[in-house]
Amino acid sequence: MSVATLPSRTAALEQVESLNLPTKRDEAWRYAPHKTLGQLTFGPVAAADPVAADIDGQIPDIDGPRLVIVNGVVNTALSRLDGAPAGIRLVGLAEAPAADLANIALEREYDAAEDSFSIINRAYGTDGAVVQIDGQHDGVIHIVDVALPGSAQNTSATRVIIEMAAGSSATVVETRIGSGDAFGGSNVRTEISLAADANLEHIILQDLPATQIHLGRVDIVQETSSIFRARLFNLGSDYGRVAYHVHLAGEGAQADLSGLYFGFGQQTLDQQITVVHSAKNCMSRQSFRGVLDDASTGVWNGGVDVRPGADGTDSEQSNDNLLLSRKADVNTMPRLEILADEVSCQHGATVGQLDEEALYYMRSRGIPKGDASRLLVTGFASQMMDDLESETIRTWITERLGQDNA
Amino acid sequence: MLHVENLTASIGETPILKGLDLDVGAGQVHAIMGPNGSGKSTFAHTLAGRDGYEIGGTVTLDGADLLEMEPEARAAAGVFMGFQYPVEIPGVNNMYFLRTALNSVRRTRGDDEIGARDFLAVAQEAMDLVEMKQDFLYRSVNAGFSGGEKKRNEILQMAVMQPRLAVLDETDSGLDIDALRVVAAGVNALRGPDRSMIVITHYQRLLDYIKPDFVHVLVDGKIVESGDHTLALHLEDHGYAGFVNHKFDDAPLSGVTA
Numbered sequence: 059m060s061v062a063t064l065p066s067r068t069a070a071l072e073q074v075e076s077l078n079l080p081t082k083r084d085e086a087w088r089y090a091p092h093k094t095l096g097q098l099t100f101g102p103v104a105a106a107d108p109v110a111a112d113i114d115g116q117i118p119d120i121d122g123p124r125l126v127i128v129n130g131v132v133n134t135a136l137s138r139l140d141g142a143p144a145g146i147r148l149v150g151l152a153e154a155p156a157a158d159l160a161n162i163a164l165e166r167e168y169d170a171a172e173d174s175f176s177i178i179n180r181a182y183g184t185d186g187a188v189v190q191i192d193g194q195h196d197g198v199i200h201i202v203d204v205a206l207p208g209s210a211q212n213t214s215a216t217r218v219i220i221e222m223a224a225g226s227s228a229t230v231v232e233t234r235i236g237s238g239d240a241f242g243g244s245n246v247r248t249e250i251s252l253a254a255d256a257n258l259e260h261i262i263l264q265d266l267p268a269t270q271i272h273l274g275r276v277d278i279v280q281e282t283s284s285i286f287r288a289r290l291f292n293l294g295s296d297y298g299r300v301a302y303h304v305h306l307a308g309e310g311a312q313a314d315l316s317g318l319y320f321g322f323g324q325q326t327l328d329q330q331i332t333v334v335h336s337a338k339n340c341m342s343r344q345s346f347r348g349v350l351d352d353a354s355t356g357v358w359n360g361g362v363d364v365r366p367g368a369d370g371t372d373s374e375q376s377n378d379n380l381l382l383s384r385k386a387d388v389n390t391m392p393r394l395e396i397l398a399d400e401v402s403c404q405h406g407a408t409v410g411q412l413d414e415e416a417l418y419y420m421r422s423r424g425i426p427k428g429d430a431s432r433l434l435v436t437g438f439a440s441q442m443m444d445d446l447e448s449e450t451i452r453t454w455i456t457e458r459l460g461q462d463n464a
Numbered sequence: 465m466l467h468v469e470n471l472t473a474s475i476g477e478t479p480i481l482k483g484l485d486l487d488v489g490a491g492q493v494h495a496i497m498g499p500n501g502s503g504k505s506t507f508a509h510t511l512a513g514r515d516g517y518e519i520g521g522t523v524t525l526d527g528a529d530l531l532e533m534e535p536e537a538r539a540a541a542g543v544f545m546g547f548q549y550p551v552e553i554p555g556v557n558n559m560y561f562l563r564t565a566l567n568s569v570r571r572t573r574g575d576d577e578i579g580a581r582d583f584l585a586v587a588q589e590a591m592d593l594v595e596m597k598q599d600f601l602y603r604s605v606n607a608g609f610s611g612g613e614k615k616r617n618e619i620l621q622m623a624v625m626q627p628r629l630a631v632l633d634e635t636d637s638g639l640d641i642d643a644l645r646v647v648a649a650g651v652n653a654l655r656g657p658d659r660s661m662i663v664i665t666h667y668q669r670l671l672d673y674i675k676p677d678f679v680h681v682l683v684d685g686k687i688v689e690s691g692d693h694t695l696a697l698h699l700e701d702h703g704y705a706g707f708v709n710h711k712f713d714d715a716p717l718s719g720v721t722a
Binding site for chain 1: 512513514515534535536538539540543544545547550551552553554555556561564565566568569572604621625
């Protein structure tokens with residue numbers, strides 16, 4: 059058995075034949091560029107043919123195990139798979155032994171419905187990363203996905219599977235980049251499962267070129283008392299989308315999702331989040347910030363779904379946005395559906411401009427207007443980096459945003 | 465040093481300053497007192513360069529026309545305003561903010577920028593002056609500060625910026641007596657022959673600690689009386705009623721004090 063012959067893949071291949079792409083009427087895809095999405099082409103990847111890619115200048119230089127995927131195929135030359143500490147298993151999906159595949163989530167059906175692009179991902183995503191964690195680890199596991207449009211199809215499909223054993227802890231960073239001016243992009247599906255008391259910090263750095271499209275989807279299932287922390291930095295792509303579907307299935311599980319989207323030019327940065335509380339006494343947090351300049355658009359659609367019996371649910375959602383230009387635009391939609399008792403759910407959203415009073419205050423201290431604006435924007439954005447432990451990642455994001463607020 | 469002549473300021477159709485005259489010599493401390501709504505804060509903001517006013521008249525500092533300058537240029541020219549309501553700037557660290565401010569004015573003046581280590585020494589001296597602990601530097605500017613901490617931070621900034629003219633707008637408001645003492649001691653330590661100050665206050669209390677060379681009473685956008693510090697004591701006993709009720713054509717002569 060290999061990933062290419064899994065029943066779920068064969069089924070997906072059949073579905074792909076008659077797939078309808080999302081339209082404006084699909085709430086979760088309302089602000090997507092529908093016409094452009096129709097120009098993405100997918101297909102089976104060519105036999106593992108290592109494509110040269112110069113990635114080092116584009117990604118954070120994180121020590122430790124690294125798996126690099128180029129156009130949907132693991133590139134061993136760019137990866138560092140040896141020497142991972144005991145308890146961390148990092149392998150390419152296509153290479154994963156049959157015994158492993160039987161144990162991981164490949165065939166899992168999720169609470170959240172599949173969408174057209176996740177079905178495409180199952181059909182054509184035959185390689186990617188498998189991460190299995192046992193025990194507690196301080197280091198960072200780095201997965202890099204590179205889109206290089208120009209081969210038979212313009213968009214790559216990659217699968218990432220992260221399995222956290224009971225009581226384990228780790229940090230996984232997914233850096234998603236692209237190269238070249240050609241149209242195309244990447245479709246990355248991440249499937250995460252946390253067994254009881256597992257603890258995962260999962261960071262996505264999305265930084266494809268502004269000519270490309272990124273479609274990301276993350277499905278998470280959490281057992282009793284597990285803790286999931288998601289940190290999204292949605293920075294690149296013409297249309298950069300990351301959707302999270304979190305299922306709090308075990309009592310006392312906690313999910314804490316936060317992120318920053320920072321748009322320029324004509325970019326649309328889209329975050330779609332749904333957290334399902336289906337067990338008692340679970341906690342969820344969603345805290346996202348957007349900065350939108352030029353004619354960029356931000357989308358934040360954050361939902362909490364409290365199922366019957368999920369008593370004692372505690373959830374908070376916040377989304378704060380800074381519009382730096384008259385043509386910039388943001389659509390913020392907190393959603394809440396509660397079917398349980400003794401529930402505490404709070405949500406709030408704000409959209410504002412640079413604080414004139416703060417600008418004046420800074421200028422009265424001699425700081426020129428342009429510098430003062432940059433400092434204010436950095437201050438607003440950098441609060442989303444405060445709890446990132448990795449200095450390397452913080453520095454990478456700060457430099458990517460072109461600022462140096464020491 | 466500071467020369468203000470027939471200064472007018474209005475917001476939309478509403479006049480606030482109606483022909484204010486004032487001269488502040490080098491090394492002098494002038495107090496401006498007046499009832500609420502008399503234009504005290506507006507005067508401070510017209511010196512610092514806030515947007516949104518229609519301005520007329522003349523304001524020069526060492527002969528340079530302040531009214532033509534952007535706020536940052538005024539800072540480089542030596543103006544510092546201590547805000548009545550210091551603004552909170554979450555996510556911007558106090559130390560970085562201060563060093564950016566100091567280096568911005570140094571650049572404008574053609575001086576070398578000051579490095580992080582040398583700056584720490586400058587900041588340390590300023591912190592001692594207002595009895596601030598080290599961690600203060602690493603917090604976000606004014607974010608979550610108490611009223612007293614915010615005002616101490618204003619004086620700390622003033623100590624770092626070493627201005628030619630300091631305008632302190634109701635620095636005493638919201639301070640308890642201990643904080644008032646610390647702030648006043650900081651201000652007094654920064655007095656010097658080359659530095660002038662305008663201390664704006666509603667209450668005489670602050671002037672027990674910061675002894676002004678001159679006191680002016682601002683009513684309805686004009687200075688209606690000037691004198692030495694005993695004028696403040698008179699106001700303490702009698703309030704502003706005597707000035708407010710005057711018809712302005714027979715008010716005391718506007719004080720132009722050299």
